[in-house]
Amino acid sequence: MTVNVGVIGAGMIGADHVRRLSTIVSGAQVTAVTDIDADRAASVAAGVGARSLATGQEVIDAADVDAVLVTSWGPAHAESVLGAIAAGKPVFCEKPLATTAEDCHKIIDAETAHGRRLVQVGFMRRYDAGYRAMKQVIDSGEIGTPLMVHCAHRNPTVPERYHSEMATHDTAVHEIDTVRWLLGDEIVSAQVLTPRRTSHRFEHLQDPQIMLFETAEGARVDVEVFVNCQYGYDIQCEAVGETGTVRLPDPAAPVVRSAGRQSGPVLQDWKDRFAEAYDVEIQEWVDSVAAGAVSGPSSWDGYAAAMICDANVEALHTGEIVSTGLKDRPAFYA
Incomplete structure (x- = not known):
């Protein structure tokens, strides 16, 4: 099974994860990318044969997106994670899960109400x-x-x-x-x-x-x-x-x-120190999505x-x- 991933946020870490998903991780492909900078999103998407979309919600709702990877600005994380939970799609969110404990609790409540774990937080160590x-x-x-x-x-x-x-x-x-x-x-x-x-x-x-x-x-x-x-x-x-x-x-x-x-x-540089950990983290996330059981650092860990x-x-x-x-x-x- 190939997991089709939509990426919300095409900055430094987002672009690096797009590269990772496209060239290192097996069993995944990037199908959609968005960023507050539309030109950046278009450039990153074009580099891997994906589409650039206008908003994070469009990425979440896209029929060719099985799972969502959130690497946008921290204060925007909660909205995207909650949107993915509402759509019933697994979501990997780089830390922080949210910038307030209140928003973290909203995510916990939404995920608990859904009845199955969907969220993994990017604690790569x-x-x-x-x-x-x-x-x-x-x-x-x-x-x-x-x-x-x-x-x-x-x-x-x-x-x-x-x-x-x-x-x-x-x-x-x-x-x-x-x-x-x-x-x-x-x-x-x-x-x-x-x-x-x-x-x-x-x-x-x-x-x-x-x-x-x-x-x-x-x-x-x-x-x-x-x-x-x-x-x-x-x-x-x-x-x-x-x-x-x-x-x-x-x-x-x-x-x-x-x-x-x-x-x-x-x-x-931290990128050199933990490059392999990032590779393993995203590979294990993709594998867990394919298996239907997200198991990495949880919403509770983010909270x-x-x-x-x-x-x-x-x-x-x-x-x-x-x-x-x-x-x-x-x-x-x-």
Whole structure:
């Protein structure tokens, strides 16, 4: 079975997913594309033999679209996801699922009323080979009950439009979802510490930030977000259990010994670091759509991330420990 995919949003990540669906992923083809920039949509669509349509709703309603991929501007996500649910079509939505917890809840309510899972959220780190290996070790019990998780998310630089709240919503959101998934546990509180700020930043930005989380079962998580580290794109994660630890491996790279020194490269871009994870993510989504059972990160995961991020931003501004306000996961998303 070939899954015909309609793409809403033809910007950088949207165009990259169109390329991925057309040249890497098997069992799929792009049949329709839309974007707020009609010329961009037409160009991306023409490159893969698809049609460009005027609106997201037209893509959703198209008879030759079996499933929808949403990569538009974040505030527009909820409308497209809700439209796909109403049409009964599976929908992959890049994070965020929605920009407010209220809209995330509307999606949960709509999907629950539909009676079958249709939504997958684009938390691609769950598809990275290193993180999957960590998850396997933790689930096996080899390191005992997890007590702590240490994470670091470093970028060489960020543009001037990047502001302090984006350290949570655009950056640490990946660690937030990953830790929830690795531990099978929910985050119940957030706190943010603000160290001395780096001089390599724009004046409006608090950088770095140290985010502290507690889970329902009492594990402690720290996330260092440092988005002007200068030296490269560096993602670190270590889980500490009662009887051992497991650490995320660095990407494979050659080690050079020369002139009395040993050295290796540091990646500079998130697209290089997680390119394979994106490929695996979209392939598994297409496979699940073909099988009639969407199974990746759910609407609940998108909602939980939104609630935790909102609490973390409040903690940044107040200096307090803030409850995330999460309730128990509904049985529908078990």
